[in-house]
Amino acid sequence: MDEIQMADLPRGAALPGQVKIVEVGPRDGLQAEKDEVPTDIKIELVNRLSGSGLSNIEAASFVSPKWVPQMADGARVMTAIERRPGVTYSALVPNQRGLESALESKVDEAVIFGAASEAFSQRNINCSIAEASDRFSLVARAAKDAGIRLRGSISCCFGCPYQGAVSQDSVLDAVRRFADLGCDEIDLADTIGVGTAMQVASVVEEAARVFPMERLSGHFHDTYGQALANIFAAMQVGMNIFHSSVAGLGGCPYAKGATGNVATEDVLYLLNGLGIETGIDIHTIVAAGDFISRALGKPNGSRVGRALLAKAT
Ligand code: HMG
Ligand code: MG
Numbered sequence: 001m002d003e004i005q006m007a008d009l010p011r012g013a014a015l016p017g018q019v020k021i022v023e024v025g026p027r028d029g030l031q032a033e034k035d036e037v038p039t040d041i042k043i044e045l046v047n048r049l050s051g052s053g054l055s056n057i058e059a060a061s062f063v064s065p066k067w068v069p070q071m072a073d074g075a076r077v078m079t080a081i082e083r084r085p086g087v088t089y090s091a092l093v094p095n096q097r098g099l100e101s102a103l104e105s106k107v108d109e110a111v112i113f114g115a116a117s118e119a120f121s122q123r124n125i126n127c128s129i130a131e132a133s134d135r136f137s138l139v140a141r142a143a144k145d146a147g148i149r150l151r152g153s154i155s156c157c158f159g160c161p162y163q164g165a166v167s168q169d170s171v172l173d174a175v176r177r178f179a180d181l182g183c184d185e186i187d188l189a190d191t192i193g194v195g196t197a198m199q200v201a202s203v204v205e206e207a208a209r210v211f212p213m214e215r216l217s218g219h220f221h222d223t224y225g226q227a228l229a230n231i232f233a234a235m236q237v238g239m240n241i242f243h244s245s246v247a248g249l250g251g252c253p254y255a256k257g258a259t260g261n262v263a264t265e266d267v268l269y270l271l272n273g274l275g276i277e278t279g280i281d282i283h284t285i286v287a288a289g290d291f292i293s294r295a296l297g298k299p300n301g302s303r304v305g306r307a308l309l310a311k312a313t
Contacts, residue, residue, distance in 0.1 A: 029249025062098035078105035119162035152178030158195030193223030217241035227262030247289035248301025263302030
């Protein structure tokens with residue numbers, strides 16, 4: 001397809017040559033589905049995604065099923081998926097119990113998740129930022145002892161659905177807390193997709209003063225349609241890890257009105273157009289997006305997915 005064979009175009013000097021995409025659709029995407037998604041569908045989605053060349057897939061959550069019933073089958077998903085060599089399979093763990101279940105299910109990377117906003121921390125994990133830090137320090141130590149990777153995800157780095165504006169100092173404080181816990185990677189999340197390009201560039205640059213840029217990632221929900229612009233802005237200041245969700249699946253059960261993450265297909269189209277390597281085959285992702293959209297009976301949330309599928313018929 002002509003529009004994705006543009007690797008020879010000149011690349012802006014500040015843009016990275018390579019980007020790692022973390023596919024979060026099976027977790028962040030599906031967790032927002034109201035109706036129960038059959039475990040077999042979740043497993044097939046992960047297997048289709050891992051066939052695309054993705055190196056990191058967030059496949060499950062080991063959270064309280066009372067809080068997020070949709071993710072209650074995390075252990076069944078993790079144990080039944082095909083494990084492709086070279087793919088890191090990550091899962092959310094809110095506490096030690098979650099970590100124990102994740103380790104039993106042979107998760108490669110545990111994701112602890114906090115917030116830059118006190119109000120969101122209370123709503124999402126039922127405790128303050130300080131209490132969460134104490135809880136996470138036990139989880140972090142146990143993950144390190146088990147020899148698995150540890151990632152820290154910070155919600156509301158660019159705005160909060162409950163308290164509104166979030167200061168850069170709160171974001172930096174959260175980054176420092178996760179850095180001190182030994183996180184291998186730290187996500188700056190725009191939970192409700194309100195951030196805009198210059199704000200994102202500024203927060204990313206500041207965060208990189210306290211944690212290495214090459215291990216910071218951008219997790220942008222696309223509620224206000226700013227995610228691609230924000231990714232571009234973040235790349236211009238040196239970020240090279242981004243989260244995305246196939247077919248733009250998702251939302252957040254604790255952030256009313258939040259839509260899904262930016263669609264993986266859309267991010268790949270941008271990166272392909274810029275000649276930035278990802279190692280991912282966009283056509284396999286488009287097919288996976290078509291599969292899950294049909295399985296859920298929902299319109300495909302990726303504009304690139306819709307365009308390429310329409311062209312193929
Ligand atoms: P709590 O109610 O304060 O704690 O929840 P609890 O210890 O009283 O537990 C409540 C019940 O859950 C108990 O069961 C526990 O045993 C059970 P009961 O005794 O009543 O029968 N429980 C568990 N069960 C299975 N696995 C566990 C587990 N832990 C407790 N690990 C807690 C505190 C943190 C557990 C809860 O608030 C929770 O699970 N929250 C998770 C919420 C969530 O998953 N949110 C969405 C993911 S975050 C996100 O999407 C943002 C992100 O994408 C970045 C961004 O975009 O911003 C990452
Ligand atoms: Mg999210």
